[in-house]
Structure formats: structure tokens, C-alpha cells
Amino acid sequence: MNRYWTDVVRTLQPYVPGEQPKIDNLIKLNTNENPYPPSPQVLAAITAEANGLLRRYPDPNAERLKRTIAAHFGLEIGNVFVGNGSDEVLAHAFLALLKHPAPLLFPDITYSFYPVYCRLYGIEFETVPLRDDFSIAVDDYARPAGGIILPNPNAPTGRAMALGEVRRLLDAHRDIAVVIDEAYVDFGTDSAVGLVREYPNLLVTHTLSKSRSLAGLRVGYALGDAGLIEGLERVKNSFNSYPLDRLAIAGAVAAFEDQAYFEQTRQAVIASRDALDDALTALGFEVLPSGANFVFARHPQRDAAALQLALRERKIIVRHFTAPRIDQFLRISIGTEAECAALVTALQEILG
Amino acid sequence: MNRYWTDVVRTLQPYVPGEQPKIDNLIKLNTNENPYPPSPQVLAAITAEANGLLRRYPDPNAERLKRTIAAHFGLEIGNVFVGNGSDEVLAHAFLALLKHPAPLLFPDITYSFYPVYCRLYGIEFETVPLRDDFSIAVDDYARPAGGIILPNPNAPTGRAMALGEVRRLLDAHRDIAVVIDEAYVDFGTDSAVGLVREYPNLLVTHTLSKSRSLAGLRVGYALGDAGLIEGLERVKNSFNSYPLDRLAIAGAVAAFEDQAYFEQTRQAVIASRDALDDALTALGFEVLPSGANFVFARHPQRDAAALQLALRERKIIVRHFTAPRIDQFLRISIGTEAECAALVTALQEILG
Incomplete structure (x- = not known):
């Protein structure tokens, strides 16, 4: 103290x-x-970017990276938010979308950063127990809620929810934001990104730290309806105009280019x-x-x-x-x- | 909306x-x-760091960079906080040290991000008019306050306060945190860093964006009493464990090495x-x-x-x-x- x-x-x-x-x-x-x-192309792109232009600010909107990600997923640039690792993206999502009078819901066993964000921003939360087999019971989320956040696959259990269950969760909670944290999705879990156009309350977060081998570069992103993304941008632009440095932008673009x-x-x-x-x-x-x-x-x-x-x-x-x-x-x-x-x-x- | x-x-x-x-x-x-x-040594250090170890998280505490900065200023590692540009460092300082029942004070003409942070975190603030010649009148800050933040030199005016005036401000406000934002200090303004050991309420913020030619790398830091720094660490570790990527840490260390x-x-x-x-x-x-x-x-x-x-x-x-x-x-x-x-x-x- x-x-x-x-x-x-x-x-x-x-x-x-x-x-x-x-x-x-x-x-x-x-x-x-x-x-x-990481891909050799990523290392080459970073090396090429290590030049005198580092004296200049990066593009505060990281447009080149947003366009690359949007094209990769068949979405528009307005559906993409980028940040300094998915932890920063999640932090902004908690403040922009998940702080409401009714409690935020998440599993009792899950990413242990969620309650930390809640205390940082004064967000009320309730945890919802996983089943005995550590799977998520969608019906148990049928209670008053200001928002829902779930990792899929869950951490630290690794258990994945089927996409039909994610859809059932979204259908049951159209009036609140639902964040699906897909940090590990590329290792064999079905992604909810394909539902973004259908559900204006769905935000999906991803990271380059795991499946793109870039934990040391700090790049994460969120995909969602343009209205949700605008909320994240408002918080980001009230916190730090330039969260992604020039090297991170260049490396992340190259990571998506080497599919x-x-x-x-x-x-x-x-x-x-x-x-x-x-x-x-x-x-x-x-x-x-x-x-x-x-x-x-x-x-x-x-x-x-x-x-x-x-x-x-x-x-x-x-x-x-x-x-x-x-x-x-x-x-x-x-x-x-x-x-x-x-x-x-x-x-x-x-x-x- | x-x-x-x-x-x-x-x-x-x-x-x-x-x-x-x-x-x-x-x-x-x-x-x-x-x-x-930036210094050629910075570019060389970044290029050397663009290797396979980018798959690994950076040191969440960026100890190597903190030690380098502490040694540069003759301080201890516990006096140093680092972040993703001084904007992020300032954001954390607003939440950790400047949100109190009494209003935060800053000049009427100053860095326009300060009121933005206040709205983000729900911090009451009052602006204190500069004199007609745009200099800061220390005596005008003698009013109920929860904290004070001032850039020195001020932005966008460029006017510097003499160190004796900074000391007078600190002496008059020993019961609240005083943040001196020295983003531009290396271009001919006297720094308050030498007062850190004397005033446990003084936080000084710096950036590598200006005098170290690294706006594109996003590195800033704060120097202060270990108690103030611990407050910043608590907020940082409730927001994003790894704000500085491996390349930024390596480049920033090299920037201090090429004096x-x-x-x-x-x-x-x-x-x-x-x-x-x-x-x-x-x-x-x-x-x-x-x-x-x-x-x-x-x-x-x-x-x-x-x-x-x-x-x-x-x-x-x-x-x-x-x-x-x-x-x-x-x-x-x-x-x-x-x-x-x-x-x-x-x-x-x-x-x-």
C-alpha cells in the first residue's frame, strides 16, 4: 500500500x-x-521494417493489417479491431461492451484474467459452473446477465464447444454482447467467425501468439459487427492512439500472407x-x-x-x-x- | 451509438x-x-532479435530494459515502469494515482489527451489557466486537488518551467501525486528526474518517441518512488501482462546504449x-x-x-x-x- x-x-x-x-x-x-x-516471411518482413522510418509514428489505425485480416476472413475492415496482444483487445472489450448493471457471466473454470479485468473496471460478475466433465452447459447461462464471455476452446481445460452450442448461446442472448475468446481455435476447434455477419452481438477474439508463433510480437484482434468494433475503437482512442508498433504491423501482415x-x-x-x-x-x-x-x-x-x-x-x-x-x-x-x-x-x- | x-x-x-x-x-x-x-545500433539490435524466439512471450517485466534505464538515471529497477509508449504509461498513471475525490488539476492549454483519460476513467478534473504569456503559474495550483499533471516543457506551447518552480510545486503538494510529463525534456528543458529520490509523490514520464527517434517502436517509461511504481505495476498487470514486445525491448535497450x-x-x-x-x-x-x-x-x-x-x-x-x-x-x-x-x-x- x-x-x-x-x-x-x-x-x-x-x-x-x-x-x-x-x-x-x-x-x-x-x-x-x-x-x-514464426514463418521466415515474418522474420524477413520485420527485418525490412527495421529502418529509419521507425522515427515516425505507425499508422494509428493499422489499416494495412486490418485489411489483411478482413480479407482473410471475408469481412470488411470495419469488422476488425487490432491490439497489443489479445489481452489488450479483451481489456478494451470488457470496458466497451461488458460493463452493465446486470452481472457479466463466465465459467467458474476459465481464463483467470477475466475476473482481473472485472476488478480493474468495476464490473459485477457471476461464474457459471462447468459440468462435471468440464464442458460448458449453455442452458446454465439462462439468467439475468449484462454480457457473456467464454473461451472456445476453454482454458485451461482445452475443451471445445461445438458451433451449434455457440449458436444456441447467441440465439438465447441477442440483447447482450457475447464474446467468444478463440485464442486457441486454430488447433482443431470450430470458429464462430462465420457467425459474425449474422449476430450483431457477437465479438470473436483471436491472437497471433499461439497458432502464428508470435507470442513475442504482441498482436491480437477482434472480429464483430461494425457497431461493436466502433465501441472498441472509442476506448482504444481514449487510451493509446498507437498500440501496434511498425514492426508488429509488418510482421503480423506477413504472418497472414504465409498461409x-x-x-x-x-x-x-x-x-x-x-x-x-x-x-x-x-x-x-x-x-x-x-x-x-x-x-x-x-x-x-x-x-x-x-x-x-x-x-x-x-x-x-x-x-x-x-x-x-x-x-x-x-x-x-x-x-x-x-x-x-x-x-x-x-x-x-x-x-x- | x-x-x-x-x-x-x-x-x-x-x-x-x-x-x-x-x-x-x-x-x-x-x-x-x-x-x-534512430541509432544504427537500434536497427541492428532489432534485426538481431527478429529470430525464432519470437514464438516465445517477452519478459513480462522487461527487466533488461528497466535495468538499463535505471542505470542510465542512477536509480534502482524498482523506480522504473515501462509501457507501450508514454501514452499507455500515462493512462495507467491516471487510473493508479490520479483518480481521487478531489479534482485532478492540469493547465487549460496542455496535452489534449489528459481530459480524454479523465473521461475514460471517470476522473473529475479542473483546468488551471496559463498566464497570458502561456507560462505555468505554480501558485494557481494552490486549491483542493486529488492530483496534478503537467507537461514540462508544456505542449503544444513548448514553454518550459524552471526546475525551481517544479520543486516549489512539489513542496506545496506533498499529500498528492504530481506527474511531470517530460516527453520533450531532452530538447533543452531541465528534468525533474533528479528529484525522484527526494519526493515520494513525484512521477516523471518519458518517451523514446521524440529524442530517441523511435515513435514507430512504442516505448515510454516512468520514474518515481518504488511505491508509486508498484501502483502502476498493479494496474498494468490487471490490463496486459506483456505490453512490450521482444523487438521493442531490444531496440529500446540499444537506444540507451548509444548515448x-x-x-x-x-x-x-x-x-x-x-x-x-x-x-x-x-x-x-x-x-x-x-x-x-x-x-x-x-x-x-x-x-x-x-x-x-x-x-x-x-x-x-x-x-x-x-x-x-x-x-x-x-x-x-x-x-x-x-x-x-x-x-x-x-x-x-x-x-x-
Whole structure:
């Protein structure tokens, strides 16, 4: 506490991101980064942009990137909002679309940044329990609500909702904004982007951090009806005119231009995930079905915190959450084939 | 208006940044960018960082950059906050330190983003008139206040406050946070950074956009007592864990490492500014004394809006604000010697 702090800052409970260890030679499977580097075209575009024009402000509207994204999804530029990672995009969405007298709804087990945003902006919220199998029960959202936000696939469970369920949710809540956070959607989950033209209350958020291998560049975006996007722009232009630097804009455009690389790497991650799922199951783990680039697994006879520590001693980092209902699970990001094999070998040793 | 917007977003009046024209061959003297490119060491550092590790998140705490900045100013790492441009740093400061029951005070003529932040966060504010010569009268701030923010030098006037006046302001307001926004300080204004250890209520904000020629990279920072910085960190970690991408961190570190280049380019800008001041005065302009990389000038016989348009016809862009008291001024960023010479020639033609 500090005497100059505002009341807001006193009550915050900041988000704690996954560890970014400074030790070398670790197998890092804790923050859902892509095991493959970004496209060579992305690196070339960034290098080309590292020139004297960095003295100039970027385009505050990042039009070139918005046009690229709009064209990719068959939408208009007015349907696209871009930001400094999807976390910034989500933050603006909370303030622009989700702060209403009725509570915001989201699952009891979900991305742990959501309640943090709510405290930042003074948004009332209620959590809706997942089913026992950790799936989302759409009918349980039939209660007074000022907005709804859901990741699909959900984090940290990895479980995906079928598109028909997303549609059922949208149909039941046409009077409030519904945000579908699709950070991990490219790893085998059906996207709701195709519903944007149909539902003026639907905002879909994406990131380049996962499936485009660009966590280090900080680019995210949202797709939705032009009215929703305008609300986000109003908040953004009241916060920071230039959230995306010149290098990020150039790199992100190039990432969308190399579709072949995107397809190749995301399919490789999906294949590794399915193989890891099989290997973990063979070791006695219960593995939730995953539509993401990670798996969420528990071992009926072994304590998750102890397993995490034992892996760490073998220089393998995975994520463990101490929250209720999930404290016996490990969230394991999909690494390269070699990294996944090293994980399985280590677990075989630990389990005896 | 959109039916899904929150009450907050309905009442916003977003900031309008200076135009970033997409036409080539313009002499762009409207957004206070540096006429010189960034240090070659910065470009080399960015190019080196454009590698496969972009798949990994950056250090959320940007420790390497914080250590570099702390060492540069003889402070500790806990005295440094970094963000995605000083606009983001300021936004967080408004919410963390300047939202109190008593109104925030700032000059009637100042950076026009301040009232925008206030509306974003619901902060009451009062403006304090500058003197007729556009200088800041410290004694006029002796009124009930929840916080004070002032740019030094002020924008868009360019007028600097002497350090003794800043100290007098701090002495008179030890019970509230005082933010000195030093975006332009390196062009000949005395910095308050040396007072940080003495005043636990002082926050100083800087940017790499101006004197380090990196508007396109989006890096700003704040220096202050560790308690104030912790307040900013709490807000930042409730908004976006990773505001600085890997390339921005690497480039910003390199900018501080090439001190010789920084000195050379800022002295060149100062020399050009003083020469432009003389030339404008010879053309009949009244030029306010500037401690920045721009001048603020009016011509007693010519309408400022008309002058701006006439310059634009000659492909020279300067900034004109329609606000009361300053609507007969032009704000002219300092260009290269050739750009300043072209401006003077154009004005000679226009004035006949």
C-alpha cells in the first residue's frame, strides 16, 4: 500500500502470467507457446521494417493489417479491431461492451484474467459452473446477465464447444454482447467467425501468439459487427492512439500472407497433441479432450503439485493451477516431437 | 451509438492524433517526430532479435530494459515502469494515482489527451489557466486537488518551467501525486528526474518517441518512488501482462546504449530549432520560447488556419489547434535543416 494510490489500485488482484524462466536448457511447456518458429516471411518482413522510418509514428489505425485480416476472413475492415496482444483487445472489450448493471457471466473454470479485468473496471460478475466433465452447459447461462464471455476452446481445460452450442448461446442472448475468446481455435476447434455477419452481438477474439508463433510480437484482434468494433475503437482512442508498433504491423501482415506455413505448423501441433494424449493415457492419466495446443490431464494416483515439481527437477516446466476443481490437473503445452518424447520419458521415470 | 455499448463508451470523446498522411513527398512537421533516424545500433539490435524466439512471450517485466534505464538515471529497477509508449504509461498513471475525490488539476492549454483519460476513467478534473504569456503559474495550483499533471516543457506551447518552480510545486503538494510529463525534456528543458529520490509523490514520464527517434517502436517509461511504481505495476498487470514486445525491448535497450548518437541528434535538433525561431521571428512571427523539438508561433496579421492550408498546398504539414486562446498559433515540429529551410521559403512566399 502507498498513500498516493487510488481506491481502484488498492483493490486490484493482478493476473499472474506463466513463468518465463531465465534458465537455459529447459523444456518449457507452461505458457502454450508454439514449438515452431514464426514463418521466415515474418522474420524477413520485420527485418525490412527495421529502418529509419521507425522515427515516425505507425499508422494509428493499422489499416494495412486490418485489411489483411478482413480479407482473410471475408469481412470488411470495419469488422476488425487490432491490439497489443489479445489481452489488450479483451481489456478494451470488457470496458466497451461488458460493463452493465446486470452481472457479466463466465465459467467458474476459465481464463483467470477475466475476473482481473472485472476488478480493474468495476464490473459485477457471476461464474457459471462447468459440468462435471468440464464442458460448458449453455442452458446454465439462462439468467439475468449484462454480457457473456467464454473461451472456445476453454482454458485451461482445452475443451471445445461445438458451433451449434455457440449458436444456441447467441440465439438465447441477442440483447447482450457475447464474446467468444478463440485464442486457441486454430488447433482443431470450430470458429464462430462465420457467425459474425449474422449476430450483431457477437465479438470473436483471436491472437497471433499461439497458432502464428508470435507470442513475442504482441498482436491480437477482434472480429464483430461494425457497431461493436466502433465501441472498441472509442476506448482504444481514449487510451493509446498507437498500440501496434511498425514492426508488429509488418510482421503480423506477413504472418497472414504465409498461409502454407500456418497450415503446416498447426497440423504438426495437432498431430503431436494427439500422440501426447495417447502416451499420457497409456501412463494412466485421464486426459480431457483438447481443441487447443495443450492438454489438461490428471493422474488418479499422483498429486499434481508433486508431479509438477518432479518434472521441474528434470528441467521440464508445466503449469499447475491451485484453483478448486482443477488442483489435481497439469496443463501441458504441446512441444516439438522431441520435447513431448522427453516429457513422456520423464513421466515414466517419475511414475516408476 | 450501438445498443451493446456500455455507458462509459457512450460518453467518451476520443483523442485525435496528428495526421499520419499516406501521401509521399510531404514535409511532415505536424507530430513532433525526430527528423533523424534512430541509432544504427537500434536497427541492428532489432534485426538481431527478429529470430525464432519470437514464438516465445517477452519478459513480462522487461527487466533488461528497466535495468538499463535505471542505470542510465542512477536509480534502482524498482523506480522504473515501462509501457507501450508514454501514452499507455500515462493512462495507467491516471487510473493508479490520479483518480481521487478531489479534482485532478492540469493547465487549460496542455496535452489534449489528459481530459480524454479523465473521461475514460471517470476522473473529475479542473483546468488551471496559463498566464497570458502561456507560462505555468505554480501558485494557481494552490486549491483542493486529488492530483496534478503537467507537461514540462508544456505542449503544444513548448514553454518550459524552471526546475525551481517544479520543486516549489512539489513542496506545496506533498499529500498528492504530481506527474511531470517530460516527453520533450531532452530538447533543452531541465528534468525533474533528479528529484525522484527526494519526493515520494513525484512521477516523471518519458518517451523514446521524440529524442530517441523511435515513435514507430512504442516505448515510454516512468520514474518515481518504488511505491508509486508498484501502483502502476498493479494496474498494468490487471490490463496486459506483456505490453512490450521482444523487438521493442531490444531496440529500446540499444537506444540507451548509444548515448553519443543521442547527444549528437538532440543537439542538432536544438540548433535547428533556434535557427527556425530566428527565421520565423524575422518573418514577423511571435514565437514562444521553446524547450521542445517544436515551436509554437503566431503571425499578428495572418490567420493561422489559412497559413496552415497554404503550407499544405505546398506539401508542408504543420499542426493547428482550434482550441480557445491558441487558435491563432501553429505548432511546427523541427525538421532537418533542409526541411526547415523549405518551410521558411514557403512562408516567405505565402506572406509575400
